[in-house]
Amino acid sequence: MHKRFVNHCTIELTISPCGPILIKSGKEGADPTKPDMEFVETYHRGGKSIYLPGSSLKGAIRAHAERIVRTVGSDKPSSKGVWANDPLNDKREYLSGKSAPEIYKLSCFTDQMFGSTEIASRVRIEDAYPVNRAQLKIEERNGVAIDRVFGSVAVGPFNYQVCTAGDFKTKIHLKNFTLAQLGLIGLVLRDLNDGWFGLGFAKSRGMGTVTVQYDSATVQYPGCVLENEQIKAIAFQAVRSTIASDQQWSHTMLLGAGEFLDATEAGNYGFPKPDRQETPVAAAAMPLGFGVQLVWTGQIQVADLFERSVKAWSQLLGVAA
């Protein structure tokens, strides 16, 4: 569902390498003093700097999200539970000629979140830029392949650039999300921090592990207002039929997309309803007095948000939280 905007979540996080990391630029520059494999670079805040492209982050995050879904769910369409397809080889014939809600409903859990050739992604990941370029430690490493028979150099030495210290800040946005989707992002980020998967080049030989520090999470309900400690959906005459005007929730409620739709429309898309979790955070009005937002600050609060959304994820799998 992209036609309307019901809820939105922004997670701000800091990624720091635990050891060496390298996202290769893929091209060898003309500068002969540089190593054979260089880090991707861009211009940021008035200077040239290495960065972690959003596409590299999204690829790794999506791949792990799929891995989790296939592990606890299935890799084939199933009426019960969640499934994840093979996004590169799935022809998606089951979606041809279908309406928008049906396409969403019939897509697998990860296509629904990260997009496919049939439906746009509702997860956006920004490039991660260094907080302070001066704190980045960039060095050069060498590798050499040893011939197993003669013990001599078979290939190399080849050299590559690595980053071993620094903080990279990025944001993950989720639009019109369900709580289970937010929960899955939480599990993926937890595993990234635990070293269950890495980023970039040479993950199997000492590179790519990072730590993830949560800075904040903001959940916004742009179509709501705050009244007497209640979140109320604004009902315009024109859309009265689709937004349940009488809906209101406690101001400490974390709400998934299904909550803002009437039962029929939620059913068309397959959004779970009810899809809510109580949180210790209270809602506040958004700037300009329009819309409501909840803000979680710091590692502990954001982890608590994920813990609550993972409950919705496990309910979806039929596991009592």
Next chain:
Amino acid sequence: MTHTPRPGPRPTGNSSPDTLPPKPYELIPFPDKPLSLEAPAGHQRYLRDRLHGTLQLSLKVETAVHVSTGVAVMGSDINSRIPLIKPMVQGNDRHLLIQGSSLKGCVRAVYEAITNSTLAVITPGRDNRDKIPPERLPCRDKKKLCPASRVFGALDWQGLVEFNDARCEGSGFTTGFMPSLYRPRPDQRRAYFIGGRVAGRKFYYHAARAIDKGQNQGIAVQQAGKAYIFKTQLTFKNLTSAELGTLLVALGQDSKYPIALKIGGGKPIGMGTVTVNVEAVTKVDSPQALRDRYTRYALTESNQLTGEQLKQFTQQMIQAAHQDLIQEPQLKQLAEVLKFPTNRPAPSGVY
């Protein structure tokens, strides 16, 4: 670059081989069974009947270890009085590191030798290719992989184990003076070949003590001295018990075959001996454990094994490895070469 003293003149093929000490290495022949090639487990999911987790390793230096960065620096750059020195990789806190790639290469070489596997790395060139038995050429088809390639990776296939850099516990280092080493001479030494084909995989013996030439006579190298401890972590997914067991045997955990790793430079002169201790294993190995892990955010229960439990688990895995993957004749021969402790002296002169 550093001043590199030339190695002394080396006797050529004309001189009697009896005058030379025995070679500090051995070639471990390939198994004579046909290879069983299979499709790898894949990364797309955590399989319910396989093992996933991490090994916490502690590496103890037995003879000086030098894993070179590939460059020489002024001694003043690393707080050494030597004018020019070949450094090791150091972390941001100046602690010595053994690169994950060095460790992986070293463990993979052993894993390849004790299973019925192909050669992962060969020197490019037609002449060289022709000397390798065709079935031992590196795996090219990612749907048909040999045992080692299934675990460590091959062309177009990312392996199932992930090594990390090993970090030295202390912040110090020692300085060694390596003699110049001789290059391999497959052109002169016939033992490398049997019937025109390469005879096997080369492994260097461990020695009781490494040769150190002393200042002015050797190449100055930054090294990790005896008894230095390095710590690292190895992550694995979708391994069978036999595969994890073979990995543990390669790390020297089979009490019947106590082997040590040989890593970095100066292998012929006794350097690079490292013994491994597995301190803990964290494993996720059942459908229920996987389900628990992926339906809860906070991981409360730890599946970490230490002490007696770890010992039993290691035994089980190694037993499975012996039944399934390990080639006993190759392991026996390799264990003879890599056994540690040893009384074997390193060759002090020409070898």
